[in-house]
Amino acid sequence: MANEKVTSAQVAALAGVSQSAVSRVFTPGASASRKTAERVRAAAEALGYRPNALARGLITGRTRMIGLIVAYLDNQFYPVALELLSRALQEKGYHILVFMAGNSTEKISEVMGELLDYQVDGIITASVAISNDLTSRCAAAGIPVVMFNRGQDDVRLSEVTSDNVSGGRRAAEFLLQAGHRRIAHVMGWQGSSTGRDRAEGFRQAMDAAGQKPVALIDGMYSRETAAAVTQDLFTGSDPARPDAIFVGNDHMAFAVMDTLRFDLGLTVPGDVSVVGYDDVPLAAWPAYDLTTIRQPVRRMVDATVDALIAQIEGDGVPRKLQIDGPLIIRGSARIG
């Protein structure tokens, strides 16, 4: 409980220099002679001094803190992205504040407000949409925002996504090529750009092939919903039953496969082919062995960090980037 806070003034006293000298030694690019620098460093070491980041941020106007807002973590895609984003930013000398904030708009506003209160230099939102009002506030405060894995029509926002339309198209084409003619799409949440874009691509490819989907249902990016939806698909009369399902993300695809195999007693891909989206690590585990469209997380993360830093350090304008990913063929879907 002995609260010892060492200040630059104390270091200065011990080193026999002024407080400004101490500050200069700890400020990269400031002028200080070799001799003073050494004495200050020694004194600082002796006292265990470290500059107070709050005080520094207060006067410089830069905190080197980046706010990272993540919706949920139960879909494995997020923890992976989170970890990569975190590491990438740390490498650039930024400190990351991660906030968890469901998908509720109020919660997100609240969290964003708090981030602004703490004077972060920039904000990254992962799979989250933000209100116009908030965008304005960030813009007014001069704080850049980059949306990761979600798009939004606002020129003030940067965004980094994969090419979801083309991905959806590719998934459909792959299933069609394998000879499937009764294809259903358990869509990603239609309130999100990713969900809509993937569905759009799917539709385009089906149209181009002159095919009609057996079903198009919103799975809400939820395991439970996806499972229920799958049950429904197979309770109807036989001709309506799909022989292939394109699922809006891997997380739901696992639920779909579980339902097919363990509740409906069907085999994958024998009775039904399943294709997912994301290529999370779990998709490669042999228990699922899921054929899926890969989102190149690493490259998406790099692009996100680059865009953000560019805007923070001055010369950047908001960018909208799409990074394409390949179809990863595994064993959950028939091959044509």
Add this chain to the structure above:
Amino acid sequence: MANEKVTSAQVAALAGVSQSAVSRVFTPGASASRKTAERVRAAAEALGYRPNALARGLITGRTRMIGLIVAYLDNQFYPVALELLSRALQEKGYHILVFMAGNSTEKISEVMGELLDYQVDGIITASVAISNDLTSRCAAAGIPVVMFNRGQDDVRLSEVTSDNVSGGRRAAEFLLQAGHRRIAHVMGWQGSSTGRDRAEGFRQAMDAAGQKPVALIDGMYSRETAAAVTQDLFTGSDPARPDAIFVGNDHMAFAVMDTLRFDLGLTVPGDVSVVGYDDVPLAAWPAYDLTTIRQPVRRMVDATVDALIAQIEGDGVPRKLQIDGPLIIRGSARIG
């Protein structure tokens, strides 16, 4: 890019009061008349004013920020804990800074140092050990530290774990009761208290039953290591092969099951029973249906937050808590 920072002085000017008045309106418990409060609030609203948390923290000495350090996120137990911890703290009015920091000691020191620079009010480490030196620094700075899911012999540290020894014992007893006599233990990382304690409990129960484990191998909490270890266990001559494996956590147990089924062509639990530890959500998915010892995450999180807040708000001393969890019987192990 138009950087508008609204200060309390500007609000004061507009409201026709002093800066102190504005501050008082935004400081709970400070004295301000109804009339001024209203005028200040109106002015603040009009200008979009929000108190600068850095400045406030600088003078009050309390930032209401809690540092949360997490090792990895690929084991599903962590994201779940992270999400719960995050929510619980946010509810108490604290803001959480999550830092990701592998398991390397240097990285953890670095991160802890940064947290201290930012004047956090407290620190939670999840599944991470911390050096003596760091503990001292936190103690000196009066910053409480709570270790989540890891123990360490240091009275200055609080810790919250499940009762790992008893859990290990229970797992072994369950397998013995089912008639298994060739039991192996793929241990959790022996550099961690959880890994050691679970192994210790396992040993105790085996001893008590007069049984010798077929094998005791460190799986390092790694999927790859666990898979390799499993291969090894089944390449020897027949009598050495285990008919049951207790695995140090679920994350490794999935790898063990995958290897048994898909590489070795064995059935679970027909040929081999598998018991895990944690009860992560994935354990309940039918693809694995894993029998496992549950770590009561929710209660562990509550205990962690309580311990931390108690210490921050004054009257708390470091505590060491163990929270017991049940054996969850599913389909991956034979039933006696």
Add this chain to the structure above:
DNA sequence: ATGCTTATTGCATTCGAATGCAAAAAGTCG
């Protein structure tokens, strides 16, 4: 109204470090 208590308010200072400015020291050149 008068005297006294209590609630508001403003002034000035504080937190800890960074920085413009001017003085002092060190370095360079002829």
Add this chain to the structure above:
DNA sequence: CGACTTTTTGCATTCGAATGCAATAAGCAT
């Protein structure tokens, strides 16, 4: 060695909000 340039250094101020203290206003009883 003197004149002049370049570095170092300290002083004083600044960032934005909170707070002790003293002054002022409001509230109340007589």
